[in-house]
Amino acid sequence: MTAKVEIYGTSFCRHCVDAKEFLKAKGVDYEEYLLDLMPLDKDAMIERCGQKSVPQIFINDQHIGNFTDLKALDSSGKLDELLAS
16 A cells, blocks of 8 residues: 655745655655645645644645654654555
């Protein structure tokens, strides 16, 4: 099974771009919601995680957090476990 990865962000957010590049480097496919192009997706993001800042990352519908949180998961070895499920 391949993990379902979703990123809420904007096209101009540096941390959003970094998160996408990081996932691409790991060979991870993701679904992207660009809030600057589809502002109604922001309401869905806030409802899902209670956060207003971007990026917000989900793996298998579990809120991971932002890019810093994603990197911390990777450093701890837990990211690969989540992505394998």
